[in-house]
Amino acid sequence: xxxxxxxxxxxxxYASWLFLIAVGLTLIYGVMNILNIAHGALYALGAYAAASxxxxxxxxxxxxxxxYGALVLAAIVVGxxxxxxxxxxxxxxxxxxxxxxxxxxxxxxxLILEDVIKLIxxxxxxxxxxPYGLLGIVELGGLIYPVYSFVLIGVTILVGVLLAWALxxxxxxxxxxxxxxxxxxxxxxxxxxxRYYLATFTLGTMLAALGGALTAPTVSVVPAMGVExxxxxxxxxxxxxxxxxxxxxxxxxxVGLLRSAAVHYVPALELFAIYFVMAMVLIIRxxxxxAGEQARTI
Amino acid sequence: xxxxxxxxxxxxxxxxxxxxxxxxxxxxxGVVTFLSGAAAGPFGVPARYGAEVTAEAxxxxxxxxxxxxxGIGGRPIELIFIDEAGGTTKQVSEYRNLVQRQKxxxxxxxxxxxxxxxxxxxxxxxxxxxxxxxCGTPRIFEDGNYKYVFxxxxxxxxxxxxxxxxxxxxxxxxxxxxxxxxxxxxxxxSWNDFEAxxxxxxxxxxxxxxxxxxxLAGQYGAEISALIASGADVVHSSFWGGDMEAFVLQAAPxxxxxxxxxxxxxxxxxxxxxxxxxxEGTIIGARGPFGPFAxxxxxxxxxxxxxxxxxxxxxxxxxxxxxQALLGLKAAYEKAQAANGGQAPSQDQxxxxxxxxxxxxxxxxxxxxxxxxxQAVMETAYGEVxxxxxKAVVVNVRRYTAEQVNPPDGMQSAAWIKNxxxxxx
Numbered sequence: 030x031x032x033x034x035x036x037x038x039x040x041x042x043y044a045s046w047l048f049l050i051a052v053g054l055t056l057i058y059g060v061m062n063i064l065n066i067a068h069g070a071l072y073a074l075g076a077y078a079a080a081s082x083x084x085x086x087x088x089x090x091x092x093x094x095x096x097y098g099a100l101v102l103a104a105i106v107v108g109x110x111x112x113x114x115x116x117x118x119x120x121x122x123x124x125x126x127x128x129x130x131x132x133x134x135x136x137x138x139x140l141i142l143e144d145v146i147k148l149i150x151x152x153x154x155x156x157x158x159x160p161y162g163l164l165g166i167v168e169l170g171g172l173i174y175p176v177y178s179f180v181l182i183g184v185t186i187l188v189g190v191l192l193a194w195a196l197x198x199x200x201x202x203x204x205x206x207x208x209x210x211x212x213x214x215x216x217x218x219x220x221x222x223x224r225y226y227l228a229t230f231t232l233g234t235m236l237a238a239l240g241g242a243l244t245a246p247t248v249s250v251v252p253a254m255g256v257e258x259x260x261x262x263x264x265x266x267x268x269x270x271x272x273x274x275x276x277x278x279x280x281x282x283x284v285g286l287l288r289s290a291a292v293h294y295v296p297a298l299e300l301f302a303i304y305f306v307m308a309m310v311l312i313i314r315x316x317x318x319x320a321g322e323q324a325r326t327i
Numbered sequence: 328x329x330x331x332x333x334x335x336x337x338x339x340x341x342x343x344x345x346x347x348x349x350x351x352x353x354x355x356x357g358v359v360t361f362l363s364g365a366a367a368g369p370f371g372v373p374a375r376y377g378a379e380v381t382a383e384a385x386x387x388x389x390x391x392x393x394x395x396x397x398g399i400g401g402r403p404i405e406l407i408f409i410d411e412a413g414g415t416t417k418q419v420s421e422y423r424n425l426v427q428r429q430k431x432x433x434x435x436x437x438x439x440x441x442x443x444x445x446x447x448x449x450x451x452x453x454x455x456x457x458x459x460x461x462c463g464t465p466r467i468f469e470d471g472n473y474k475y476v477f478x479x480x481x482x483x484x485x486x487x488x489x490x491x492x493x494x495x496x497x498x499x500x501x502x503x504x505x506x507x508x509x510x511x512x513x514x515x516x517s518w519n520d521f522e523a524x525x526x527x528x529x530x531x532x533x534x535x536x537x538x539x540x541x542x543l544a545g546q547y548g549a550e551i552s553a554l555i556a557s558g559a560d561v562v563h564s565s566f567w568g569g570d571m572e573a574f575v576l577q578a579a580p581x582x583x584x585x586x587x588x589x590x591x592x593x594x595x596x597x598x599x600x601x602x603x604x605x606x607e608g609t610i611i612g613a614r615g616p617f618g619p620f621a622x623x624x625x626x627x628x629x630x631x632x633x634x635x636x637x638x639x640x641x642x643x644x645x646x647x648x649x650x651q652a653l654l655g656l657k658a659a660y661e662k663a664q665a666a667n668g669g670q671a672p673s674q675d676q677x678x679x680x681x682x683x684x685x686x687x688x689x690x691x692x693x694x695x696x697x698x699x700x701x702q703a704v705m706e707t708a709y710g711e712v713x714x715x716x717x718k719a720v721v722v723n724v725r726r727y728t729a730e731q732v733n734p735p736d737g738m739q740s741a742a743w744i745k746n747x748x749x750x751x752x
Contacts, residue, residue, distance in 0.1 A: 035556060039549035046546060144363075152367035154569055154600055158576050166580055172552050173581045247577055248545050249600070251569035253365040257543045292549040293556070296538050299549075300510055 034170035036289045042178045044285025045185040049243065050258050051265040051277045052188065053236030059272025060209050060229040062128060063120065066135040068237050069259030070142035071111060075238025076245040076254060077146055078103035080155035083245070087159060096160050104242040108235025116230040121223070139259070147252060154249040161246035181243060188236070189278055196274070205229070209272070264303050268310045270317025279318055280306075354402040356382075356656075357425035359418070359436025360461075360649070362410040365543060369568040369596040370438050370645045374461065375408060377646030378435070380633045381653045382406050389633075390654075391625040393687070399657045400664045400671060407431060411438060415445040422446050426455045432674075433458065435652045438645070440464035440483075440512060447476045456674055460652040461645060463513065463614075465740040468698025477681055479655045479693060479703045480648045481615050483513070484740040485732045486565070486592045486707075487520035490612060492732070492751050493709040493725055494561050495528045498588060503535045505559035505587070507550055509570060510539040517565035517592060523744045535559050543570065551578045559587045567593045572601055579606050590709075595619065596643045598712075602719050609712045611721060616690040617644035619721040620708035630689040651688030655695075655703075658686040694729065697736045704729035727751060 054068045082103040086096045115138065123131050164176035196202040207215045208225050216222050240258070248254070265284060269276025284303045291299040310318060358378050361371025382404040384390045388397040398404050407429060409421050418437075425431050433456040437443045443462035450457035450473070457476050459467065463483025467476070494501060504525055508514030518537060525532045535557040538550040551574075554562055562583070566574050571591060578584065584606035591597070595613035597605065605611075613620050618641070621627045630650055634642040642650075659681035663672035666680070682700030686693055696704045706728050710721035731751055734743030 032556065035552045039552050042548050043546065147363060152363060152372055154368050154572060156572065156576070156600065156604075158604065161576065162580050172555055175580050178548065244545075247573065249569050249572035249576065251365055251368060251572075252363065253543060254545060254569065257541070257545060289549045292538065293553050296536060296550075296553065300539070300541055 031170035032293060035172055036286070036293050038169055038172075038174065039292070040286035040289035041182060041282075042174075042285075043289060044281045045182040046240075046244070047261060047265050047281035047285055048189065048278055049181070049185045050237070050240040051262040051269075051281060052192065052274065053233040053240070054262045055266045055269065055272055055274060055277045056192070056236065057230060057233035058266065059274075060205065061226055063131045063135065064128070064263075064271075065233065066132060066259060067115070067138040067142055068135075068233075068262060069255030069257075070139045070146070071107065071234050071237035071255075072241040072244075072258045073146055073250075073252075073255035074111065074142065075104045075107050075241030076248075076250045077150050077155065077241075078107050078238065079242035079245040080157045080250045081150075082106075083157040083160065084155070093159060093163055096163075100160065100242045100245065101239070104235055104239035107238035107242075108231055111238075112231030112234040113227060115234070116227050120230070121226070124226075139255070143252070143255065152252055154251045155245075156249050157245050159246070177246065184243065188239075189274065192274055261303065264307050267317060268307055270320035273317065273319040276317055276319030280310075351398070351402045353405040354399040354433075354660075355405045355407060355429070355431045356653075357407050357409060357422075357429065357431040357434040357436070358649075359409045359411050359421070359425075359434065359442075360645075361412055361438055362408065364412040365568050366438055367412075369571075369593075369643075370461065371411065373596075373643050374438070374645040374649040376634060376638055377630075377642060377649035378406055378408075378653065380630070380637060380642075380646075381650040384629070384633055385653070385657065389629075391629050394626075394654055394657060396661070399660050402671075404653075409436070411436065411442060415439075415441050418442045419445050419449055422449055423453070426453045432456070433656060435460055435649070435656070437462050440466075443467055443478075447471065447473055450475045454674075456678060458652050458656060460648050464516065468702045469739050472699065473701060474678065477655075477695065477701045477703075478698070479652045479688075479695075481703060481705050481707065481729075481733070482740065483516060483614075484520055484734070484744070486612055486614050487517050487563075488524045488732045488744060488748065489707045489709055489727050490563065490590050490592055490610070491521055491524035491528055492727055493610060494525070494588070494590065496725060496751060497723070498560065501560035501588070502529070502531060503533050503557070503559045504561045504563065505534065505536045505538075505554055505557050506563040507538040507540070507547070507554060507574065508563070508565050509542040509567075511542050514539060514542070514565055518563065520740070520744060521563045523741065524748055527744060527746075527748045528750050545569065545573050547574050547577050551581055551583055554578075555581065555583055555586055562587045562589045563592070564590065565592045567596065571597055575601055575605055579604060584609060593644075594712075596645070598719050598721075599640050599643070603714045603717060605712050605719055607711075607713055610709055611712055612707075612709050613644045615644060615648070615705050615707050616726070617647040618642070620710065620724060620726075621647065621690045624687070624689070624691070626687060627689045647688070647690045651690060651693055654688055655681070655684065655686055655693060659684055696729070697733065699736075704733045707732055 057065045079100045082099040086099040265280045269280030288302040291302045360374040361367045386403050435458045438461045440462040443459050459478040465482040465484050506518045508518045590610040592612040594611035595618045663676040663680035684695045693703045708726045710724035713722045
C-alpha cells in the first residue's frame with residue numbers, strides 16, 4: 030500500500046470537495062462584499078432537494094444514470110428559487126450598510142432556513158446513496174476508491190474553469206469585474222449593478238446547492254449538515270483571500286493535502302490542520318494568499 | 328354590580344363543579360429530549376415517540392402486567408416536551424422553568440452527557456425527582472452523590488466493555504485494533520474504555536490507528552484510507568446518527584468491512600434506515616438489551632406492536648430506554664403508594680421506593696444497583712448483522728450479565744476496567 034499516493038489522492042479528493050463548497054461563498058463576497066453565512070443552509074437545502082429529486086427519480090424506475098441529472102437539476106432549482114428570493118426580497122434593502130449588519134442578516138437567514146428545512150423535511154435522515162455506487166470502483170495504490178469521488182474532482186475542475194472563463198473571457202464577466210473593482214464607478218458608466226448582484230447571488234446560491242446536491246449521495250442528509258460546512262468554507266475562503274477564485278482553489282488544495290497527511294501520519298493533529306493553515310496565513314498574509322494589491326485610500 | 332356578582336358566583340360554581348368532576352390530579356412529567364439538530368433523528372424523536380406511546384397506553388390501562396393499572400397510581404400522565412437542543416446553559420434554564428414555573432411532578436430526560444452533568448446538581452438544588460434516561464457518562468454517580476437524581480439506563484462503559492468481550496470472545500486471534508470515533512467526550516470515552524478493556528483482556532493487543540474526526544465532519548475519505556492501510560483486524564466506532572451513516576455509506580464500497588471486523592456500538596439505531604447497506608458480519612450494539620436484543624416478553628411485544636403501528640418502524644433503543652424510565656417511575660410511585668396505605672405518596676417516599684428498586688422493562692429486568700441505588704444495571708448483548716429477505720437482522724448474539732459489564736458499586740469504571748475486568752468464557 031503506497032502511503033504517499035494515498036495521502037495525495039485523499040488530499041485531492043477532499044480538496045475538491047472543499048473547493049466546491051467554498052466557491053459560491055467567495056464569489057458572492059468578491060462581487061457583493063457580503064459574507065453569506067446562509068451559504069451553509071443553502072448547501073443543506075441543495076442536499077435535501079437532491080434527496081427528494083433523486084428519491085423521486087428512483088421511485089419512478091427511470092434509468093439510474095439519469096439520477097445525476099436529477100441531482101444537478103435540484104441544485105439549479107434551489108438556486109433559481111432561493112437566489113432571487115433572498116437577494117430581491119431581503120438583501121437589496123441592506124446594501125450600503127455596514128458589513129457587520131449584512132453578516133448578521135445572513136446569519137439570521139441561516140437560522141431561519143434551517144428551521145424551514147426542518148418544517149419541510151423533518152428531522153429524520155434521508156439516504157440517496159445509489160448515485161455514489163453506480164459508477165463502480167477503481168483501485169489506486171492498493172486502495173479502493175469509488176469512481177464517483179473522481180467524477181467529483183472532474184466536476185469541481187469544470188466549475189472552476191467555467192467560472193474563470195466566464196469572468197475573464199466573456200463580456201458579462203468583464204463588466205462584472207468592473208463592478209467588483211468599483212461599484213460607484215460602474216454605476217456612473219451605466220452598468221446596471223442590481224442585475225449583476227442578482228445574477229451573482231443566484232449563481233452563488235446555485236453553487237452552494239450544487240455542493241450539497243453532489244455531496245448528498247456520499248452521506249445521509251441530516252439536520253445540522255450545513256453548520257459544519259459554513260465553518261470549513263469560511264476557513265478555505267479566508268486562506269485563499271476573500272473574493273478570489275484561484276485563492277479558494279489553492280486554499281482548498283493546501284488544507285486538503287495537509288489534513289490528509291495528518292490523518293495518515295498523525296491522526297491527533299487532523300482537527301488542527303485547517304486552523305493551522307488559517308492561522309499561518311493570517312499571520313503571514315492576513316488578507317489571504319491571493320488577495321490583490323490594495324491601493325491605499327486616504 | 329349585580330351582574331358582576333352574578334358572574335363571580337357562576338364562575339365559582341363552575342370551578343367548583345369542575346374540580347369535583349376532575350378526578351385524580353394529573354401526574355405531570357417534563358420530558359427533555361432532542362427534537363431538532365443532529366441527535367433528533369436517531370435518538371430524540373424515537374425517545375419522544377416512546378414516551379408518547381407508553382404514556383398513552385398507561386393512561387388507557389393497556390400495558391401488560393404489572394403495569395395494567397391506569398396512569399401513575401391512578402393519576403393520568405401528562406407529558407410536557409422540551410427540546411434538548413441549544414447547549415447546557417439553555418438546558419439548565421429550561422430545567423428551572425419546568426420545575427419552578429410549570430411545576431412538574433418529575434423530569435425525565437437528557438441524552439447528552441453534558442446536559443446530564445449540568446442538570447443533576449440543579450435537580451438537587453431544586454429538590455425535584457429527575458430521571459436521566461439515556462446519557463452515558465459514568466461520572467454522574469461515580470463522581471457525585473444524589474438524592475433526587477436517578478438513571479434508569481446503563482452507562483456508556485457497558486457498551487465498550489461488552490464490545491471488547493464480544494471481540495475477544497469471537498475473534499481470539501485478533502491483535503490489531505483501530506478506532507474511528509467522534510472527537511468529543513462521547514467518542515473519547517468510548518474509545519478509551521474500549522482500548523483499556525481490550526488491553527486488559529488481551530495484553531498483546533496493538534492499536535494501529537485511532538482516528539478522531541470532528542463531530543459532524545461527514546467526510547471520512549482519508550480516515551477510511553488510513554483504516555484500510557493500517558491492516559486492523561477490528562475497527563471500533565461509537566459513531567452515531569449522520570456520522571455513522573456517512574461512515575458506513577463511504578466505507579462499505581471501499582472494502583473496509585471486508586478487510587476488518589467493524590464494531591458499531593450504537594449501530595442498532597441505523598439498522599432500519601441503513602438496512603442492508605450495513606455489510607454482513609458488522610458487529611452491532613444497542614447500548615443494552617434493546618431492539619433486536621430484547622427478550623421475547625409480553626412487555627416487549629406490547630412496545631414493538633404499539634410503536635410500530637403508530638410509526639411504521641419498530642422502536643429503537645432510545646424508545647426502549649424512555650419507556651423503561653416511565654415504567655420505573657410508575658413502579659416506584661405505586662410501591663410507595665402501597666406502603667402509604669393507598670394514599671398518594673410524597674416525593675421523598677417515591678425516592679425511597681425507587682432506590683434499589685428492581686423492575687421489568689420492555690428490554691428486561693432493570694436493577695437500580697449502583698450509585699447507592701440510583702443507577703440502573705441491565706444485562707447487555709452484541710450481535711452480527713445478517714441480510715435476510717432484504718432486511719438487516721442480528722445473529723450470533725452474545726449476552727453479558729450486568730455483573731460482567733459493570734463495575735461493583737463504589738468502584739470507578741476506568742479503574743475497574745484496568746484492574747478488575749474479567750474475561751467471559
